[in-house]
Amino acid sequence: MTGTPLIEVEDLRIDLDDGSRRVAAAESISFRIDRGETFGLVGESGCGKSITALALIGLLRQPLQIGGGVIRFDGREIQHLSAAAQRDLRGNRIAMIFQEPMTALNPVSPVGRQIAEMFVLHKGKSWREANQLAVEALASVRVPAPERRVNDYPHQLSGGMRQRVMIAIALACGPDLLIADEPTTALDVTVQAEIIELMRNLCAERGTAILMISHDLGLVANVCRRVAVMYAGRIVEERGSADIFRAPSHPYTQGLVDSLPRLGSRAALGRNRLKEIAGVVPAITNFPAGCRFNPRCAQATDICRTVAPEATLLEAGGFVRCHHHA
Amino acid sequence: MKLRANLIIGGALFALAIVVGVLAPWLAHTDPVLDANLMNAEEPPSWTWWFGTDDQGRDIYSRVVYGARVSLTVGIASQLINSVIGVALGLSAGYWGGWWDDFVNALTNVMLAIPSLIFALAIMAVLGPGLTSLLIALGLTNWSFTCRIARASALSLRSQGYVQAATVLGYGDLRIMITQLLPNMLGPIVVIGTLGMGSAVLSEAALSFLGLGVRPPFPSWGSMLSDARDQITTAPWLSVFPGLAIFLTVLGLNLLGDGLRDILDPQSRSRRT
Numbered sequence: 001m002t003g004t005p006l007i008e009v010e011d012l013r014i015d016l017d018d019g020s021r022r023v024a025a026a027e028s029i030s031f032r033i034d035r036g037e038t039f040g041l042v043g044e045s046g047c048g049k050s051i052t053a054l055a056l057i058g059l060l061r062q063p064l065q066i067g068g069g070v071i072r073f074d075g076r077e078i079q080h081l082s083a084a085a086q087r088d089l090r091g092n093r094i095a096m097i098f099q100e101p102m103t104a105l106n107p108v109s110p111v112g113r114q115i116a117e118m119f120v121l122h123k124g125k126s127w128r129e130a131n132q133l134a135v136e137a138l139a140s141v142r143v144p145a146p147e148r149r150v151n152d153y154p155h156q157l158s159g160g161m162r163q164r165v166m167i168a169i170a171l172a173c174g175p176d177l178l179i180a181d182e183p184t185t186a187l188d189v190t191v192q193a194e195i196i197e198l199m200r201n202l203c204a205e206r207g208t209a210i211l212m213i214s215h216d217l218g219l220v221a222n223v224c225r226r227v228a229v230m231y232a233g234r235i236v237e238e239r240g241s242a243d244i245f246r247a248p249s250h251p252y253t254q255g256l257v258d259s260l261p262r263l264g265s266r267a268a269l270g271r272n273r274l275k276e277i278a279g280v281v282p283a284i285t286n287f288p289a290g291c292r293f294n295p296r297c298a299q300a301t302d303i304c305r306t307v308a309p310e311a312t313l314l315e316a317g318g319f320v321r322c323h324h325h326a
Numbered sequence: 327m328k329l330r331a332n333l334i335i336g337g338a339l340f341a342l343a344i345v346v347g348v349l350a351p352w353l354a355h356t357d358p359v360l361d362a363n364l365m366n367a368e369e370p371p372s373w374t375w376w377f378g379t380d381d382q383g384r385d386i387y388s389r390v391v392y393g394a395r396v397s398l399t400v401g402i403a404s405q406l407i408n409s410v411i412g413v414a415l416g417l418s419a420g421y422w423g424g425w426w427d428d429f430v431n432a433l434t435n436v437m438l439a440i441p442s443l444i445f446a447l448a449i450m451a452v453l454g455p456g457l458t459s460l461l462i463a464l465g466l467t468n469w470s471f472t473c474r475i476a477r478a479s480a481l482s483l484r485s486q487g488y489v490q491a492a493t494v495l496g497y498g499d500l501r502i503m504i505t506q507l508l509p510n511m512l513g514p515i516v517v518i519g520t521l522g523m524g525s526a527v528l529s530e531a532a533l534s535f536l537g538l539g540v541r542p543p544f545p546s547w548g549s550m551l552s553d554a555r556d557q558i559t560t561a562p563w564l565s566v567f568p569g570l571a572i573f574l575t576v577l578g579l580n581l582l583g584d585g586l587r588d589i590l591d592p593q594s595r596s597r598r599t
Contacts, residue, residue, distance in 0.1 A: 057494060059493060059494060087496045087497075087498060088496065089496070090493075090494055090495060090496035091494070091495035091496030091497070092496055095494075095495065096491075096494045096495075098487060098490075098491060098494075100487050102487075103486060103487030103488060104487040104488055104490075104491040105488055105491075106488040106492075106505070106506055106509070106510070107488070107510065108509040108510055108512075109505070109509065117505065118495060121495075121496065121497065121501070122496060166491075169495065170495070
């Protein structure tokens with residue numbers, strides 16, 4: 001980790017303000033991503049991972065808003081930039097792909113035009129040049145016969161092809177950071193692997209950093225060098241992805257790792273049920289005091305129910321937020 | 327197959343009206359204004375005078391043919407103005423929401439509450455009769471339905487994935503509205519526009535009938551009906567032919583609108599299959 005990181009988030013807090021009261025949907029979010037690095041954000045639905053991504057690209061909408069903290073992109077604070085300045089970053093230097101390739105493309109516009117529009121919008125190219133670049137972009141995501149495919153409408157493409165087009169659009173302007181929000185959830189497993197591979201290769205070639213958001217710890221650990229695990233609006237553990245599988249420190253991460261099915265594990269462990277984490281995620285308006293995982297944690301003691309644990313740095317790098325970390 | 331018939335008959339009638347209007351100088355037998363000859367006054371329809379002649383001996387057929395120009399110009403142009411106003415207001419209101427949406431809604435409700443013909447009459451009274459004021463009056467008074475539909479479409483399209491994706495990719499608001507929202511709501515807007523053209527043709531006839539439209543002696547279907555009022559028993563052809571022209575054009579536009587809706591609205595398409 002040398003030089004300024006590409007993106008640095010410090011003590012970010014995202015508030016949910018419904019007019020009558022204000023609760024923190026996410027708080028104490030801190031992480032950094034270096035240039036060309038792959039970073040994963042894992043957690044279950046509603047833990048705050050997607051709104052964290054939205055905060056990074058300045059797209060939090062009422063009733064959500066940034067309640068505090070700093071987001072630094074390339075050494076510059078961006079959380080209070082004007083709408084126009086943020087729009088300049090979006091698509092150009094920070095791009096995003098979504099989980100639903102079925103709906104993320106405009107149904108009435110040929111895909112080539114949608115790619116070309118990025119060049120016109122952010123790079124000031126003419127339409128003629130942009131159309132040419134669109135063919136190249138489509139070729140780079142390995143869509144066969146790109147010069148014909150640019151004229152296709154989204155409904156003429158398969159799910160995997162559409163996600164390739166999405167990647168082509170996102171990477172069109174050579175962004176520094178690609179945010180991938182559950183990029184393969186809607187795809188078949190085999191297509192999933194191809195898309196992930198493609199995304200990883202393209203980003204590695206171009207030095208684009210990836211922030212991958214997913215509920216799939218296995219997938220994220222596969223793609224990313226470092227992983228942060230979120231629970232109920234806080235990052236509970238951040239580690240190198242190999243470490244997190246080998247020796248998860250936080251009880252929640254342990255639970256996640258134990259609940260992953262593994263080939264051959266049934267015979268080896270002599271059981272046929274997957275482990276689960278007991279209980280449910282607390283509601284956003286009703287987070288428990290102290291450590292937010294305490295009602296579901298087997299190791300919880302009195303201090304867990306009253307004092308929120310601070311981040312403890314680990315020797316192997318990363319941190320964990322637990323009073324009893326292993 | 328019924329929906330195809332709508333489209334074909336409607337389209338054919340509308341196309342016929344346009345062709346007649348465009349080719350009027352070649353189709354007409356005489357000049358609609360200047361060739362008055364009292365020797366031929368009030369001739370019934372015959373081989374010489376296809377639609378008969380009026381009390382000044384002018385050929386009704388030629389006047390109906392030229393009248394198509396006025397009726398269609400007013401119908402198409404005023405509806406275009408309506409569509410542009412309605413889409414601009416409705417689309418921006420639905421997309422932006424907030425106080426702008428409240429304002430546009432209030433404005434639309436006011437417009438819907440005032441009978442549009444009365445409002446058009448008021449505008450005409452200020453601007454005076456004539457083709458231009460007719461266009462303005464009808465163009466400013468019939469946008470509320472288009473606005474309602476554009477707003478509703480924008481509201482539902484706003485949450486579509488591709489609109490959000492466009493936001494994330496750094497599109498500005500205006501670009502999103504034009505490239506993402508507008509093309510996706512064009513179907514219903516076109517249908518409403520076609521139906522609106524029909525009612526604009528009728529409104530033009532009504533205003534011209536009241537003497538507020540195109541100034542005589544230049545023919546428009548509405549003013550021809552107005553002139554023919556006194557002779558409806560003695561020379562019925564004076565009112566029958568311009569009336570028939572209005573009827574067929576409006577019928578054509580309505581059939582066309584229906585047919586387009588069947589094609590463009592995915593919901594009604596899936597209901598039929």
